[in-house]
Amino acid sequence: MRRADRLFDVIQVLRTARRPVTAATLAAELEVTVRTIYRDVATLQARRVPIEGAPGLGYVLRKGFDLPPLMFSIDEVEAIAVGARMVKRLRDPELQRAAGRVLDKLTVVLPETLRTHMIDAPIFVSPGDAVAPRGIDPAHLRAAIRDRRKIRLTYVDEKGRRTRRTIWPLAMAYYVDVSLVGAWCELRRDLRNFRLERIAAARVLAARFEDDEGRLLEAWQALRHDHAAPRP
Structure with a gap:
C-alpha cells in the first residue's frame, strides 16, 4: 500500500470510530507495524490534521474535520x-x-x-460472459507484467492439446466474453494471445525479460488495433 493511501485510511478509521483507537488497532487493521502508525500519525499532525491522543492511550479525530470535497460533475x-x-x-x-x-x-x-x-446511481452493468480463470491468479499476472517477470505455464488450446510455454507477459485485454494476456512466447518465438481460462497452471519465474523501449508492447498493440491480433 502506498503511504498516501495509508494516511488516508488512518483518517478514515478515526473518522468513523466512536472511541479512541490505539496504534495497535490501527496497525492490525492496516497490516503495518505500530511504529509505522506512530510515524503516520505524526505526519498527519504535522499537516494540521486535528488528531489528538498519545501512544498507549489511543487517538481521536477532532469533530468537524473533513477532507476537502472533490468537485465532480x-x-x-x-x-x-x-x-x-x-x-x-x-x-x-x-x-x-x-x-x-x-x-x-x-x-x-x-x-x-x-x-x-x-x-x-440507477446504473446497471451486465455481468459479462467471461469464464473465471482457475490456473492463474490475475493479480499475479498483472504483477508479472509490471515487474517484467517471465511466466511458465501449461496452456490448453481449443482442441484440448496441452503445451508448456514460457511467456513474457506484456499486457492484459479484457472483453465481455474473454480475458487475454498478450505476450511474447519463447516456444513460438512470436507474439501470442493466451486466454486466461485456458491456462491450466502457471508459475511466475524469478527471471526477468527486457522490452527495449516498449517495442514488443507496441508491436502487440499494433496487431490488436489492426484487428489482426496474434493467435493463441
Whole structure:
C-alpha cells in the first residue's frame, strides 16, 4: 500500500470510530507495524490534521474535520460508477476489491449532493460472459507484467492439446466474453494471445525479460488495433 493511501485510511478509521483507537488497532487493521502508525500519525499532525491522543492511550479525530470535497460533475460521477461496476466483469477478485475501495474513498470525500448519486446511481452493468480463470491468479499476472517477470505455464488450446510455454507477459485485454494476456512466447518465438481460462497452471519465474523501449508492447498493440491480433 502506498503511504498516501495509508494516511488516508488512518483518517478514515478515526473518522468513523466512536472511541479512541490505539496504534495497535490501527496497525492490525492496516497490516503495518505500530511504529509505522506512530510515524503516520505524526505526519498527519504535522499537516494540521486535528488528531489528538498519545501512544498507549489511543487517538481521536477532532469533530468537524473533513477532507476537502472533490468537485465532480454528475456525468463524471456516473462515469466512475459505471467503471467500478464494469470491473465486476473482469473475473479478477483483487481488482473488484480495489474498485470497491475506490468507491468507498470517493463517497467519503464527495459533497453530500453527489454522494447519494454515487451510491444509489440507477446504473446497471451486465455481468459479462467471461469464464473465471482457475490456473492463474490475475493479480499475479498483472504483477508479472509490471515487474517484467517471465511466466511458465501449461496452456490448453481449443482442441484440448496441452503445451508448456514460457511467456513474457506484456499486457492484459479484457472483453465481455474473454480475458487475454498478450505476450511474447519463447516456444513460438512470436507474439501470442493466451486466454486466461485456458491456462491450466502457471508459475511466475524469478527471471526477468527486457522490452527495449516498449517495442514488443507496441508491436502487440499494433496487431490488436489492426484487428489482426496474434493467435493463441
